[in-house]
Amino acid sequence: MNLVRDQFETTFFSNVNIIKAVLPIMRAAKNGHIIMLTGTTGHLGTPGLGMYCASQWAIEGYCDSLAYEIAPFNIKMSIVQPNMEVNVLTNRITSAPPMEEYAPDVNPAPLCRELFSGLLDKLDTRSVGLASHPSPSADGEVPSPASTANVHSTGDLLSSSTITSLYPMLDPAVRSSLIAETVHALTAIGGHDNPPARHIVGFEGVASVKEKLKTVSEELEDFNEVSGAVDIGKGEDAVDVTQG
Numbered sequence: 001m002n003l004v005r006d007q008f009e010t011t012f013f014s015n016v017n018i019i020k021a022v023l024p025i026m027r028a029a030k031n032g033h034i035i036m037l038t039g040t041t042g043h044l045g046t047p048g049l050g051m052y053c054a055s056q057w058a059i060e061g062y063c064d065s066l067a068y069e070i071a072p073f074n075i076k077m078s079i080v081q082p083n084m085e086v087n088v089l090t091n092r093i094t095s096a097p098p099m100e101e102y103a104p105d106v107n108p109a110p111l112c113r114e115l116f117s118g119l120l121d122k123l124d125t126r127s128v129g130l131a132s133h134p135s136p137s138a139d140g141e142v143p144s145p146a147s148t149a150n151v152h153s154t155g156d157l158l159s160s161s162t163i164t165s166l167y168p169m170l171d172p173a174v175r176s177s178l179i180a181e182t183v184h185a186l187t188a189i190g191g192h193d194n195p196p197a198r199h200i201v202g203f204e205g206v207a208s209v210k211e212k213l214k215t216v217s218e219e220l221e222d223f224n225e226v227s228g229a230v231d232i233g234k235g236e237d238a239v240d241v242t243q244g
C-alpha cells in the first residue's frame with residue numbers, strides 16, 4: 001500500500017496543493033487559467049495500472065468539479081492529457097511482479113508492464129551494459145552472440161521478480177520529440193480566449209478516447225429501455241408521488 005499512497009501523493013495531493021496555493025491569487029485578480037496535466041489513463045482503464053488510473057481519475061474529477069466553482073471568478077480550467085508515452089517514458093517507472101493468480105503461465109490477462117517492456121525495447125534499442133549492436137573491443141573483436149546472451153535489455157528489467165524502478169534511457173531526440181508535442185498543446189491552449197475543458201494530445205490518444213466514448217454511447221442506447229424503466233415520473237403510467 002505504500003506504493004499506492006506514493007502514487008496518490010504524486011498524482012493527486014501534490015496537484016491539489018499547487019491549486020490551493022495559486023487559487024487565492026487568481027480569485028483576487030478575477031482572472032486565471034489552471035492547466036492540469038494528466039494522461040489518457042484519466043479516460044481509459046489500463047490493465048496493470050489500476051492505482052495509477054485511479055489517481056488520474058481522482059484529479060480529473062476534482063478539476064471537473066472545481067471548474068464550476070471557479071468559473072464566476074473568471075478562472076478557466078483545462079485538463080490536458082498527453083500521450084501515454086510522455087508520462088511513461090519521461091519519468092521513473094516502477095514495476096511490481098504480478099500476484100500468483102495473474103502470472104502469465106496461469107492467466108492470460110494482459111500485463112501492462114509487459115507492454116511497457118516492449119515499448120522500451122522498441123524505442124531504446126540499447127541494452128544495459130552493451131549496445132544491441134556490440135562495438136568492437138580494443139583488439140578489434142566483436143563480442144559473439146553467446147557472450148551477450150545473458151545481457152538484459154532495459155525492457156527486460158521491468159519483468160523482474162522483484163519491485164524494480166528505472167528511468168528509460170531514451171535518445172535525447174526521442175525525449176525532446178515526446179515533450180515538444182505536449183508543450184505545443186500547452187502554449188496553444190494557454191493563449192486561447194475560450195480554451196477547452198479537456199484536450200487530448202496525440203493521434204493515438206484521441207483515437208483511443210473516441211473508441212471509449214463510442215462504446216459508452218452504444219451501451220447507453222442498448223440499455224436505454226432499462227434505464228427509462230426506473231423513471232416513475234414519466235410516461236402514461238407515471239405515479240403521482242405528490243398524492244397521499
